[in-house]
Every structure is written in C-alpha cells, then in structure tokens.
Amino acid sequence: MTEAKTEAKQSVRITDTSLRDGSHAMSHQFAAEQVRDVARALDEAGVPVIECNHGDGLAGSSIQYGFSKVPEMDLISEAVEVCEQARIAALLLPGVGTVEQLKEAVERGIGVLRIATHCTEADISQEHFQMAKEMGLEAVGFLMMAHMRGPDALVEQAKLMESYGADCVYIVDSAGAMLPKDAKERVEAMKEGLECQVGFHAHDNLGVGVGNSLAAVEAGVDQLDGSLRGLGAGAGNAPTELLAAVLDKMGVETGLDVFKLMDAAEYTIAPIMPFEPMPDRDSIAIGYAGVYSTFLLHAKHAAQRYDIDVREIMMELGRREAVAGQEDWVIDVALDVAKEKGAV
Amino acid sequence: MSEDNKVKVAIVGSGNIGTDLMYKLLEEPGHMELEMVAGIEPESEGLKRARDEGIEATAEGIQPVLDDPEIKIVFEATSAKAHVENAPKYKEAGKIAVDLTPAAQGPYLVPTANLTEYLDENNVNLMTCGAQATVPMAYAVSRVTPVRYAEMVSTVASTSAGPGTRQNIDEFTFTTARGLEEIGGAQEGKAIIILNPADPPLIMRNTVYVIPEEDEVDEDEIADSVEEVVSEVQKAVPGYQLKNGPTFDERDTPWGKKPVIMMFLEVEGAGHFLPKYSGNLDIMTAAARRVGEGFARHLLGIEEVVA
Numbered sequence: 001m002t003e004a005k006t007e008a009k010q011s012v013r014i015t016d017t018s019l020r021d022g023s024h025a026m027s028h029q030f031a032a033e034q035v036r037d038v039a040r041a042l043d044e045a046g047v048p049v050i051e052c053n054h055g056d057g058l059a060g061s062s063i064q065y066g067f068s069k070v071p072e073m074d075l076i077s078e079a080v081e082v083c084e085q086a087r088i089a090a091l092l093l094p095g096v097g098t099v100e101q102l103k104e105a106v107e108r109g110i111g112v113l114r115i116a117t118h119c120t121e122a123d124i125s126q127e128h129f130q131m132a133k134e135m136g137l138e139a140v141g142f143l144m145m146a147h148m149r150g151p152d153a154l155v156e157q158a159k160l161m162e163s164y165g166a167d168c169v170y171i172v173d174s175a176g177a178m179l180p181k182d183a184k185e186r187v188e189a190m191k192e193g194l195e196c197q198v199g200f201h202a203h204d205n206l207g208v209g210v211g212n213s214l215a216a217v218e219a220g221v222d223q224l225d226g227s228l229r230g231l232g233a234g235a236g237n238a239p240t241e242l243l244a245a246v247l248d249k250m251g252v253e254t255g256l257d258v259f260k261l262m263d264a265a266e267y268t269i270a271p272i273m274p275f276e277p278m279p280d281r282d283s284i285a286i287g288y289a290g291v292y293s294t295f296l297l298h299a300k301h302a303a304q305r306y307d308i309d310v311r312e313i314m315m316e317l318g319r320r321e322a323v324a325g326q327e328d329w330v331i332d333v334a335l336d337v338a339k340e341k342g343a344v
Numbered sequence: 345m346s347e348d349n350k351v352k353v354a355i356v357g358s359g360n361i362g363t364d365l366m367y368k369l370l371e372e373p374g375h376m377e378l379e380m381v382a383g384i385e386p387e388s389e390g391l392k393r394a395r396d397e398g399i400e401a402t403a404e405g406i407q408p409v410l411d412d413p414e415i416k417i418v419f420e421a422t423s424a425k426a427h428v429e430n431a432p433k434y435k436e437a438g439k440i441a442v443d444l445t446p447a448a449q450g451p452y453l454v455p456t457a458n459l460t461e462y463l464d465e466n467n468v469n470l471m472t473c474g475a476q477a478t479v480p481m482a483y484a485v486s487r488v489t490p491v492r493y494a495e496m497v498s499t500v501a502s503t504s505a506g507p508g509t510r511q512n513i514d515e516f517t518f519t520t521a522r523g524l525e526e527i528g529g530a531q532e533g534k535a536i537i538i539l540n541p542a543d544p545p546l547i548m549r550n551t552v553y554v555i556p557e558e559d560e561v562d563e564d565e566i567a568d569s570v571e572e573v574v575s576e577v578q579k580a581v582p583g584y585q586l587k588n589g590p591t592f593d594e595r596d597t598p599w600g601k602k603p604v605i606m607m608f609l610e611v612e613g614a615g616h617f618l619p620k621y622s623g624n625l626d627i628m629t630a631a632a633r634r635v636g637e638g639f640a641r642h643l644l645g646i647e648e649v650v651a
Contacts, residue, residue, distance in 0.1 A: 059534075062495055062534055062536065063493075063495050063553040063555070063595060063597075063604055064495065064497050064536060064551070064553070067595075067596065067597055067598055094513050094514070095513055095516075095517070095536060095537040095538055095539070096517075096536050098514040098517055098518065099514055100514075100518075118538075118539065118540070118541065120502060120541040121502060121510075121539045121541070123507075123510050123511075124510050124513045124539065126511060127511065127512065127513075127514065305593070320542070320546075321540065321541075321542035321546075322540075323538065323539075323540050323541075324538075325536070325538050326497075326499060326538055326540070328497045328499075328549075328551035328608070329499075329549075331551075331588075331591075331606065331608075332549075332551070332587065332588055332608045335588040335589075335591065335608070336588070
C-alpha cells in the first residue's frame with residue numbers, strides 16, 4: 001500500500017501543571033509529601049510530563065509573588081524521585097529566573113524546560129533556549145497573555161522561539177480571556193506558520209477552559225496543559241482528568257488512564273486544596289478584564305486590606321495593560337483606588 | 345566661570361544613551377566641558393547632532409580620545425564587550441572611565457549612596473537602570489535599620505529596552521541584586537524585570553520591597569529617610585517620584601512573619617533626546633552626569649559635597 005487509507009488517529013500530549021500552576025492556588029505552600037503523592041499519582045496514570053516548581057517559574061519565590069514554603073529545587077527532586085515514566089518539567093520566566101537556576105534544576109533531574117515570555121517579548125528568551133538545548137533538554141516556549149495579540153503577531157513571536165531551538169510553542173491564555181474561536185484561530189495560524197509543535201494552555205475564568213482546549217484540538221494542537229481538579233491560578237486550568245475523559249470520547253489519543261486520573265483528582269488533589277478554583281465573581285472579573293490569573297489572591301488580599309472591591313482593581317489593571325508578573329501593580333492600583341475613596 | 349575651572353570630558357558611543365548624555369552635559373555642564381563625542385559611524389545621528397552643537401565628533405573610535413591628553417574623563421556608552429577592551433586603554437592614557445555599560449570593570453556606583461567613596465578610582469560602573477532607580481530606596485531604609493532582604497521589580501516599556509538588555513536579561517537580575525546588597529545594604533537582594541508593550545508606552549515603574557531585620561521598626565523614621573533620599577535623587581532626576589508608600593504590610597517570609605516596607609516609584613525621563621517614558625535610560629545618563637561632576641570637582645580640588 002503506498003497511501004494510507006484512513007487518517008491517522010490524532011494524538012495530543014498532555015502536560016500536567018498541578019504542581020506548578022497549582023502552586024498559585026496553594027499560595028506556594030506545597031509540602032514535600034504532597035508533591036510526592038501528586039507526582040506519583042500522575043505518573044501511574046500515564047501523564048508523560050509533570051511540571052513542578054514555583055508558580056512564577058524558577059526563582060519565583062519572592063515578596064512579589066509569594067515565598068515558597070519548601071524550596072522549589074527540593075520539590076523538583078521529590079517529584080523526580082517518585083516518577084517511573086514521567087519526565088519533570090520546570091517553567092522559567094526570563095527576567096525572574098536565570099540560567100543559574102536552570103542549571104540547578106537540570107542537576108535535580110528536569111527533562112523539559114518551558115520558557116515563558118509575554119507574547120510580544122520572545123526575544124528575551126534566546127539565551128535560555130540555547131542553554132536548555134545545550135544541556136540536552138526538551139525546550140518549550142510559552143507565549144503568555146496571548147489574548148492581547150492576534151494570530152499573525154503570535155506566529156511572528158513563536159518563530160523567534162523556534163529559531164532559538166523551541167521544540168514546541170504554546171499559546172498561553174494566562175488571563176483566561178479567550179473564547180473558543182480565539183483559541184482556534186491562534187492555534188490554526190501557529191500550525192500553519194511553524195515547523196515545531198504547537199501547544200495550548202487554558203484558564204477557566206470565563207468557564208471555557210475545556211472548550212478552548214477542544215477548539216485547539218480541532219485546530220490540530222499537539223500539546224495541551226491540564227491540572228487535576230483544575231488546580232491553578234484564577235479559576236484554574238482545564239482539569240487533566242476531564243481532558244483525558246473528553247479526548248478519549250472524541251477518539252483522540254492521549255495515553256492517559258482516565259479512571260486513575262479521576263481518582264488522583266478525587267483522592268490526592270481535592271483533600272489538599274485550600275479552595276476549589278472556579279469561575280466565581282472575582283475569577284470571572286479576571287477573564288472579563290483580561291488580566292493575569294495569578295493576580296487573584298494578591299488582589300483579594302489588597303482589596304481586603306484597603307476595603308475596596310476586587311473588581312475595581314482588576315478592571316483598572318486591565319486598563320493599564322498589566323502583563324504577566326506585575327503583582328506589584330495590584331497593590332499600587334489598590335492604593336490609588338483607596339486614595340480616591342479617601343480610605344487611606 | 346573661567347576655562348581653568350573645567351575638566352574636559354568625552355563621550356564614547358554615539359547611540360541613544362551617548363546622545364542623551366551629550367544634551368545633559370550641554371545643558372548642565374557644571375565643572376565639565378564636553379570636548380569630543382566618539383563613534384564609529386560617520387553618518388550616525390549622534391555624531392551629526394554633536395557637530396550641530398559645535399562639538400568635535402569623530403568616527404574613528406576611541407583613538408582620538410586617547411590621543412587628547414586634555415580629556416580627563418571618558419563616559420563609556422558603547423557595549424559591555426567594547427568597554428572590556430577599552431578600559432585598559434583609558435587607564436594607560438590616564439583617564440577616568442565612567443562606564444554606562446554592564447561591563448563592571450570597576451566598583452559599582454549609585455550617586456546618592458556611595459559616590460564619594462570612589463573618587464580616587466579610575467573606573468566606575470553604573471550597574472543597571474533598575475539599580476540606579478531602586479538601590480537608593482534600599483539604602484534609605486538600611487541607613488535607619490538593618491535590612492535582611494531587599495527586592496525590586498522594574499517594569500520598563502518594551503520600546504525602551506534595547507537589544508543589549510534583551511539578549512542578556514539575566515545580567516540585569518544578577519547585577520541589580522548585587523547592587524541592592526553591596527550598596528543598598530541588604531543582606532540578600534533580588535531583582536525582577538518585566539517588559540510591558542502597552543501603547544502608549546508606560547513610564548518606567550519600580551517597586552521596592554524591604555524586609556528589615558527587626559520585627560519592630562520606626563515607621564516615621566523610615567518614611568523621613570525615604571523622603572530625604574527621594575529629594576536627593578530628584579536633584580539629578582527631576583522625574584523620579586514616589587507614587588505610593590512607603591507603605592507597611594506583614595508577610596510570611598522564609599524568616600517568619602515579618603514586616604514588609606513597600607515603595608512604588610515612577611521614573612519619567614527629562615526628554616533631552618530620548619522619549620520621556622524612557623526613565624530607565626534617563627536615570628542612567630543623569631547618574632553619569634552626576635558622577636562625572638563628582639570626579640571633575642575632585643580633580644579640581646573642590647571638596648564641597650557633590651549635589
């Protein structure tokens with residue numbers, strides 16, 4: 001036979017980020033034992049890549065983002081130790097983390113580095129991609145806050161990452177502000193414009209985290225992110241167990257054990273969650289305003305301290321076009337709003 | 345003021361930074377006289393502007409600067425790589441180098457905090473724009489109460505971060521963190537930089553967080569010290585503003601529940617050559633002018649406190 005009669009079954013690689021994006025919802029308080037339990041459960045359910053480090057990437061432990069309870073390098077070691085088949089990934093935001101932490105994370109055993117920049121600033125990631133490739137890692141690019149730019153601009157930025165050595169570039173809906181058509185047109189353009197793989201990372205602030213992921217699958221996405229019970233910033237991510245179930249029903253290959261993931265979500269993650277991320281009032285405001293999902297807990301803290309409405313902070317941050325990592329602006333804006341009201 | 349009361353200086357590098365510095369030196373020469381601007385592109389905008397201002401402009405690199413024994417101070421506004429090569433030549437020619445690149449061939453200098461300590465050196469480095477903006481705040485706290493940890497977050501308009509910064513963004517975090525420690529007086533420093541592409545471009549913003557050693561601090565004393573340092577910096581950088589703070593909060597830290605002092609700064613440039621939102625570049629050229637003035641006075645034997 002010279003020609004395949006039937007189309008090959010679509011397959012999607014899932015990366016679970018409960019232990020990285022989930023770090024935001026946990027206020028970076030993951031304990032070593034919790035990380036071992038979650039990593040082991042994910043590994044047994046066949047998840048091929050598990051991301052584990054501070055929510056804001058390597059060296060994210062800070063006043064700006066919140067200090068880690070347990071040093072992230074130790075958590076990486078814990079995860080590496082319990083995994084039989086899964087590879088451990090770490091996130092790095094140039095401007096926060098440096099090649100110094102990258103080297104240590106490699107010593108601790110990561111196999112995948114995900115390098116994140118704001119969706120217009122890909123050219124600050126060159127040295128990190130090159131170092132990751134030199135060290136033999138799989139290197140994945142993350143274009144954050146991708147709702148702020150259209151498909152063409154994103155492809156242009158993704159091409160820079162590809163030229164630095166990216167094996168895959170993600171469209172990252174950090175604000176959970178996209179609708180399914182936004183996800184679809186962006187992934188389609190990326191698939192068309194790039195040689196490397198394309199990924200999609202969802203947040204559920206507008207209640208369409210899974211829907212957007214499915215739109216990305218329709219557009220031919222190669223990789224998707226999920227987290228157990230959606231444990232992640234804002235209203236959380238697309239739940240890994242839900243993606244596994246739905247993709248299986250769609251006939252998309254993931255290699256995941258649906259029941260084991262459902263158990264992991266039910267018995268391993270749910271009992272340790274401080275709250276269940278969901279599109280409640282404040283998270284909807286994030287998606288609606290189009291601001292970074294991790295602002296959620298910082299804005300709640302500031303709103304309470306200065307006795308103002310969280311939504312006022314979010315809308316003003318949206319007007320100021322705050323990007324990923326600008327948690328300091330949350331306090332700054334809260335102080336401005338409070339001043340206006342004569343509260344401070 | 346007679347010519348005898350001036351020290352001749354040169355700018356090496358005719359790009360954005362060099363050109364902005366040229367206008368600052370022309371507007372407020374103090375005890376300096378700008379003798380030469382050196383570049384490598386005969387048709388560059390910077391050299392053309394220097395000629396228009398009646399300043400000798402050379403496209404032959406640093407040789408004409410080295411050959412002029414009258415030039416005592418050189419402002420290096422090229423690249424770290426170029427400065428590593430040039431630094432020994434300036435030294436041999438008996439010239440003081442004020443380095444605006446991240447080459448770090450001499451001690452780090454932030455005018456408000458430690459200018460007078462290094463007036464006998466022949467090469468000083470201005471670190472990063474973030475350090476120039478935030479080290480004074482850490483210093484303002486640490487001179488009142490011991491500082492365990494200082495952290496800065498710099499948000500800069502995408503268009504005012506040049507290719508040098510972009511290709512080596514790690515350099516910014518390393519160097520700025522060291523500045524918070526060595527000059528800011530923190531036991532441990534940390535730096536974060538964020539590029540924001542908002543249009544119109546945003547004015548440079550900096551947040552400084554400080555964790556003191558002591559659990560009880562005198563808030564009024566800290567606020568007074570901060571206010572004093574801000575007005576000191578404003579003498580050289582009028583657009584340097586404390587927008588909010590110092591405000592006091594409490595956080596869980598690796599050292600237990602600790603007070604955190606927060607300061608929110610905005611740095612608007614003077615708009616000499618660079619756009620006003622590029623406060624990050626302006627604060628470097630303003631610091632360079634101030635350091636040059638410090639050296640000039642020192643060479644002339646004027647010992648009054650540098651303003």
